[in-house]
Amino acid sequence: MTQNITSDKHWIDVAASEELEEDDAIKVEAEGKAIAIFLVDNMYYAIDDGCTHEYASLSEGYLEDTVIECPLHQGAFCIKTGKALHAPAEHPVGTYEVEVKEGRIYIRL
Amino acid sequence: MDFKHYVIIGAGQAGCNAAKALRLGDPDSAITLIGEESHNPYERPHLSKGILSGTVQKEQLLVVNPDYFKDNRIQFRRSSSVESIDPRARKVSLANGEQFSYSRLLLTTGSRARQLRIPGGNLAGVHYLRTLDQAQALHDHLATASHLVIVGAGFIGLEVASIAKEYKNCTVTVVETGDTVLQRGVPVEMREQIHQLHQSHGVNFRFGKSVVSFLGDGHVAKVECQDGVTLVADCVVVGIGVEPRTELARDAGLAVQNGIVVNQYCETSTADIYAAGDVTSHWNVQLDRFIRLESWQTAQMQSVCAAQNMIGAPTSYDQIPWFWTDQYGVNIQLVGVIESGQKVVRRSYGNNHFIYFYFTEDKLCGAFGFNAGKYIRATQKLLEKGISPDPDFLANPENDLRRLVKSGSKTNSKVE
Numbered sequence: 001m002t003q004n005i006t007s008d009k010h011w012i013d014v015a016a017s018e019e020l021e022e023d024d025a026i027k028v029e030a031e032g033k034a035i036a037i038f039l040v041d042n043m044y045y046a047i048d049d050g051c052t053h054e055y056a057s058l059s060e061g062y063l064e065d066t067v068i069e070c071p072l073h074q075g076a077f078c079i080k081t082g083k084a085l086h087a088p089a090e091h092p093v094g095t096y097e098v099e100v101k102e103g104r105i106y107i108r109l
Numbered sequence: 110m111d112f113k114h115y116v117i118i119g120a121g122q123a124g125c126n127a128a129k130a131l132r133l134g135d136p137d138s139a140i141t142l143i144g145e146e147s148h149n150p151y152e153r154p155h156l157s158k159g160i161l162s163g164t165v166q167k168e169q170l171l172v173v174n175p176d177y178f179k180d181n182r183i184q185f186r187r188s189s190s191v192e193s194i195d196p197r198a199r200k201v202s203l204a205n206g207e208q209f210s211y212s213r214l215l216l217t218t219g220s221r222a223r224q225l226r227i228p229g230g231n232l233a234g235v236h237y238l239r240t241l242d243q244a245q246a247l248h249d250h251l252a253t254a255s256h257l258v259i260v261g262a263g264f265i266g267l268e269v270a271s272i273a274k275e276y277k278n279c280t281v282t283v284v285e286t287g288d289t290v291l292q293r294g295v296p297v298e299m300r301e302q303i304h305q306l307h308q309s310h311g312v313n314f315r316f317g318k319s320v321v322s323f324l325g326d327g328h329v330a331k332v333e334c335q336d337g338v339t340l341v342a343d344c345v346v347v348g349i350g351v352e353p354r355t356e357l358a359r360d361a362g363l364a365v366q367n368g369i370v371v372n373q374y375c376e377t378s379t380a381d382i383y384a385a386g387d388v389t390s391h392w393n394v395q396l397d398r399f400i401r402l403e404s405w406q407t408a409q410m411q412s413v414c415a416a417q418n419m420i421g422a423p424t425s426y427d428q429i430p431w432f433w434t435d436q437y438g439v440n441i442q443l444v445g446v447i448e449s450g451q452k453v454v455r456r457s458y459g460n461n462h463f464i465y466f467y468f469t470e471d472k473l474c475g476a477f478g479f480n481a482g483k484y485i486r487a488t489q490k491l492l493e494k495g496i497s498p499d500p501d502f503l504a505n506p507e508n509d510l511r512r513l514v515k516s517g518s519k520t521n522s523k524v525e
Contacts, residue, residue, distance in 0.1 A: 071481075071482030
């Protein structure tokens with residue numbers, strides 16, 4: 001997959017990898033979608049940035065291991081699967097493949 | 110006999126969540142959920158926010174989807190009021206004469222809006238805000254209202270003021286007997302910040318004044334204050350607090366003091382009767398005292414805790430109190446218990462983006478923030494773990510609170 005990054009039109013360059021620190025999140029825009037990218041234990045994860053409970057930016061939330069909690073009402077999601085883990089969130093968020101190559105972060109839409 | 114019949118009185122967020130947790134933990138039991146309202150169980154936070162603004166539909170408030178009760182063999186009795194509980198016979202009697210025998214009973218009867226009993230209190234256009242029907246009626250009325258008067262500067266009144274200013278085209282005046290907003294349970298800095306937020310949006314306040322009557326011919330037209338001032342009003346909202354619905358419990362002989370008294374296991378003073386949510390005055394292990402909290406958190410979490418105890422898995426309710434309100438697009442959160450006069454430090458990220466930390470005798474006890482949910486959550490975890498950082502450390506926005514949470518160990522565990 002990695003070797004196709006530059007040729008596959010579905011991979012989108014969204015940020016420099018140095019913008020994202022370990023155990024943290026950034027919000028990026030790709031084709032009009034707001035996406036949160038996380039780096040936990042050297043693994044990258046990407047999910048929809050908008051909480052499914054009410055609009056809030058998950059990249060602004062509280063990250064613990066691979067669980068992100070919405071900053072508004074503490075609804076929680078798994079950043080690996082997008083699954084809603086804790087009320088008031090009930091519906092999952094979308095997940096995206098992430099690759100890092102030559103200092104750039106790519107996600108597949 | 111292992112077969113159990115769990116009966117739950119009160120079908121709000123707490124009652125419905127308890128039913129869910131009981132079903133999960135005890136798949137073979139019988140469960141009956143009894144509620145007075147005709148609606149399926151719903152969450153109330155949006156009644157004073159998204160339902161009023163029209164940005165949230167009532168279907169979005171439902172605790173479970175409409176098929177849930179049938180699919181999970183839960184007997185849901187809507188539009189039903191309970192007449193009495195007989196703890197000796199273990200029976201619940203409905204107003205229509207029907208009776209249910211229980212093996213364990215849960216009371217999640219919640220609160221009711223405190224009524225303002227003054228002349229004109231029954232005029233059309235005088236609203237209370239506790240139920241979905243009331244919220245929808247107020248939403249409809251606000252669409253055409255020109256002059257809104259709100260009695261009481263508590264959270265309900267302020268959230269209504271915020272919606273009216275943001276989404277509706279009317280003047281807003283808040284009349285409050287106290288000398289500022291939010292007289293109960295929040296620190297002075299939070300009052301000041303929220304007061305300023307409302308002033309900057311053009312809300313008029315009349316502090317230190319009480320309302321003595323509503324005037325009008327069938328429909329409210331004026332609000333008369335005790336200082337003789339009369340306010341023009343075609344829409345009035347009374348938000349002067351709630352009262353726990355303890356009558357059934359009291360009549361059944363349960364201990365009641367500022368709510369139904371329960372221990373950390375949600376047990377009332379009577380065997381096999383439990384209580385959860387707004388209605389409880391509960392022992393909080395973290396705080397080492399009884400507390401009654403009217404909040405989403407109590408409805409959500411304590412009900413599940415009660416269900417676990419009813420099933421036979423002893424679980425202590427020890428959540429650090431946490432609360433949110435949304436006003437003018439600002440998410441405001443409060444965590445912990447903050448008494449007046451405590452030491453405070455501010456951590457600021459800019460306009461409407463800050464957090465205040467509070468200390469009792471140099472020990473972190475709580476915080477509130479504007480648009481700072483991430484830091485409030487970190488504070489909640491610090492409190493849970495009994496970690497009390499240096500105030501100067503907390504005040505510096507560069508310092509990482511999550512790292513502190515991870516590095517700390519639980520130091521304030523108590524031996525039961």
